[in-house]
Structure formats: C-alpha cells, structure tokens
Amino acid sequence: MRRLREGTGSVWGRWLLVVCWAGVIFAFSSWPSPPAVGTSLIDFVVKKSAHFTEFGVLALLLLRAWRGGWRRVSLADQLGALGLAAIYASMDELHQVFTAGRTPSPRDVGIDVSGAVSFLLLRAGLYHNLSK
Numbered sequence: 466m467r468r469l470r471e472g473t474g475s476v477w478g479r480w481l482l483v484v485c486w487a488g489v490i491f492a493f494s495s496w497p498s499p500p501a502v503g504t505s506l507i508d509f510v511v512k513k514s515a516h517f518t519e520f521g522v523l524a525l526l527l528l529r530a531w532r533g534g535w536r537r538v539s540l541a542d543q544l545g546a547l548g549l550a551a552i553y554a555s556m557d558e559l560h561q562v563f564t565a566g567r568t569p570s571p572r573d574v575g576i577d578v579s580g581a582v583s584f585l586l587l588r589a590g591l592y593h594n595l596s597k
Contacts, residue, residue: 479530486526487553490519494557497566513576520577521584524550528585535592543585550581 493515502511528546532538554577558569 476530476533479526479533483523483526483530486519486523490523490553490557491560493519494560494567495564497564513573516573516576517580517583519580520550520554521580523553524581524585525588528588535588538589538592543589547578547581547585551578554578554581 502508524546527549528538528543529535531546531549532542551574554574557577558571558574561567561569
C-alpha cells in the first residue's frame with residue numbers, strides 16, 4: 466500500500482498546490498483585458514514573462530506532485546510534468562476563446578511550454594550540481 470506521506474508533504478497537499486496554481490492561472494486568463502503596463506514593448510515583455518513564469522512554476526509543481534519530491538526524478542517524470550503543463554497551456558488558450566476581450570494565441574502556448582521546459586531544465590541542473 467502506498468504511503469500517504471512521501472518525500473516533501475502529503476500526496477493531497479502536493480496536488481492541492483497544483484490545483485491552486487492552476488486556479489491562479491485561470492483567474493489571470495479570465496480578466497477581460499489585462500491592464501497595460503507602460504509602453505507597448507514593456508507591456509509585451511511583462512505579459513509574456515508572466516506566461517513564461519506561470520507555466521514554469523506549474524511544471525515544477527506538477528513534477529513535485531507527480532514524483533512525490535525532488536529525488537530520483539527520471540526523464541519520464543519530467544516529460545510527464547511537461548506534457549501536463551502543455552495540455553493546461555492549450556486549455557488556457559481555449560478558455561480565452563470564451564473570455565470577452567481575450568484572443569487565444571498559439572504563440573502564447575509556445576511561450577508557456579518554453580517556460581515549463583526552462584524551469585524543469587533549471588531544476589535538473591541545480592539539483593545535479595547541488596547533489597555532487
């Protein structure tokens with residue numbers, strides 16, 4: 466029988482963090498038109514950086530929930546977390562079809578997935594270097 470507590474936190478607690486973070490992403494996507502930030506270039510950079518970061522954090526939370534911690538994370542574990550993040554990124558853009566003032570963008574899905582990949586690679590590199 467699988468223990469309820471493994472590694473860092475309970476199974477339910479780890480997945481609750483994923484659900485809460487997905488809710489934060491959903492809430493941001495529900496704004497009819499995000500407020501502009503400075504000039505159009507600054508606005509673009511801030512909004513796309515938010516996409517990148519939101520889904521990078523989601524990928525890390527998914528990996529932690531999926532694997533049960535940070536130790537012995539395989540490539541398959543990371544690809545599973547990346548796949549789930551990519552699916553949620555696509556669903557997020559689909560959600561924007563039904564949100565007034567928002568338009569879905571395949572480019573945003575690419576930025577979201579790039580954030581997920583980058584954060585997973587950064588975690589792998591940091592973990593590898595710290596475990597030496």
